[in-house]
Amino acid sequence: MKVKADKQKIQMTVIIGIVTLLLVSSMFIQFKTVDRSQESNLESLRSDELTTQIATYKSRYEETMEQYEENRNTILEYQSTMKENKESTDLLDKELNDTETLLGLTDVQGEGLIITLKDTDEATYTALDLLTLINELKYAGAEAISINDNRVVNLTEITAINNSFIMMNSDSRISSPYTVKVIGDKSYLMSTLNLKNSGFVDLMRVNNLEITVEESKNVIINKYSKEITAEKMKEVE
Amino acid sequence: MCGAVERAGGILHQLKLNDLSVTVKKESNIKINKFNGAITKKYMKDIKN
Amino acid sequence: MAILTIIIGSVLGILLGFLIPTIPYSASKYLAIAIVAALDSVFGGIASSIKKNFDLKVFISGFFVNAIIAMLLTYLGQRLNVDIYLAAIIVFVGRMFNNLGIIRRYYLDKISQNFSKGKHK
Numbered sequence: 400m401k402v403k404a405d406k407q408k409i410q411m412t413v414i415i416g417i418v419t420l421l422l423v424s425s426m427f428i429q430f431k432t433v434d435r436s437q438e439s440n441l442e443s444l445r446s447d448e449l450t451t452q453i454a455t456y457k458s459r460y461e462e463t464m465e466q467y468e469e470n471r472n473t474i475l476e477y478q479s480t481m482k483e484n485k486e487s488t489d490l491l492d493k494e495l496n497d498t499e500t501l502l503g504l505t506d507v508q509g510e511g512l513i514i515t516l517k518d519t520d521e522a523t524y525t526a527l528d529l530l531t532l533i534n535e536l537k538y539a540g541a542e543a544i545s546i547n548d549n550r551v552v553n554l555t556e557i558t559a560i561n562n563s564f565i566m567m568n569s570d571s572r573i574s575s576p577y578t579v580k581v582i583g584d585k586s587y588l589m590s591t592l593n594l595k596n597s598g599f600v601d602l603m604r605v606n607n608l609e610i611t612v613e614e615s616k617n618v619i620i621n622k623y624s625k626e627i628t629a630e631k632m633k634e635v636e
Numbered sequence: 637m638c639g640a641v642e643r644a645g646g647i648l649h650q651l652k653l654n655d656l657s658v659t660v661k662k663e664s665n666i667k668i669n670k671f672n673g674a675i676t677k678k679y680m681k682d683i684k685n
Numbered sequence: 686m687a688i689l690t691i692i693i694g695s696v697l698g699i700l701l702g703f704l705i706p707t708i709p710y711s712a713s714k715y716l717a718i719a720i721v722a723a724l725d726s727v728f729g730g731i732a733s734s735i736k737k738n739f740d741l742k743v744f745i746s747g748f749f750v751n752a753i754i755a756m757l758l759t760y761l762g763q764r765l766n767v768d769i770y771l772a773a774i775i776v777f778v779g780r781m782f783n784n785l786g787i788i789r790r791y792y793l794d795k796i797s798q799n800f801s802k803g804k805h806k
Binding site for chain 1 (some may be wrong): 668677678679682683
């Protein structure tokens with residue numbers, strides 16, 4: 400009997416030992432796991448912790464959305480201002496280009512006339528003749544004029560020097576033959592120059608001066624290459 | 637500018653020779669109004685380089 | 686004798702617990718419920734041994750089977766989206782309190798008996 404009881408006792412002890420071992424080790428493993436998971440890992444949170452986390456994230460999200468909307472609106476504003484600026488810059492650029500063209504500062508082409516004036520033994524062209532021609536061309540709606548590739552602009556002067564040669568645009572010397580190019584309505588220019596008796600052609604021919612007038616679909620006139628200054632004049636407000 | 641206008645053979649003398657009345661006055665502040673018409677660009681086109 | 690094994694087992698258990706690497710967080714739920722079930726079995730065993738009802742087979746089978754069943758029920762609850770493990774906890778802890786009560790009453794009896802015995806002497 401005693402042996403059986405002893406055997407049982409030993410059995411019991413062993414079993415108790417194993418059971419305690421398992422229990423305590425599992426508990427401590429669980430303790431470690433729970434400690435680790437305190438680092439706010441969403442997958443391991445309990446439901447009440449989850450609700451507070453959700454509330455926090457929700458308010459953070461709303462703040463971020465507000466910021467985002469603000470930033471988006473600012474960007475849209477900037478974009479539309481940029482667009483406006485670009486439009487007004489483009490407009491200014493266009494105005495500038497147009498102004499330069501109208502002043503004669505650009506190379507231009509268009510329909511018009513090519514007029515050739517030649518001195519002969521009997522008669523020579525004077526500066527005044529050229530001025531008369533230019534005046535008449537302007538009267539007939541000329542938009543651009545050049546004499547021997549010197550552009551005639553607003554304040555271009557044509558002067559005779561000592562009756563030997565003609566100067567224009569301060570320092571350009573021109574002499575016969577004079578090639579006068581004009582851009583404008585070519586039929587109107589043509590008819591004005593060719594008016595009976597009063598037109599330039601008749602006026603010159605009467606004085607035995609040689610003149611030929613040719614219509615052209617594409618006259619090329621170069622730009623005025625010097626500077627136009629405004630030293631003495633100032634704009635009045 | 638006065639020099640150019642007043643020189644011998646210049647326009648003043650020519651006009652006076654023809655008994656035309658001309659007066660030239662120096663001014664320190666002249667106001668010239670702007671051109672009120674339109675300057676058009678119907679026939680000429682820029683040549684793009 | 687039993688107490689000695691318990692102490693030795695606990696110490697070894699603590700060491701083992703620190704040495705073994707942690708299990709993934711998602712499994713911690715199951716381990717926790719298994720521990721509660723096991724604790725309930727242990728106290729049940731102690732209480733039954735006090736009442737001289739102790740059956741080794743019942744004890745061991747209860748220890749492991751309860752733990753496993755508790756884990757399975759928790760998993761089922763996870764899948765069904767019903768917190769079944771709550772019921773398990775209530776039952777196990779409830780039984781723990783019962784058994785602890787029995788143990789407490791037994792030892793209190795024993796102490797007061799010794800007391801009165803001592804007085805009479």
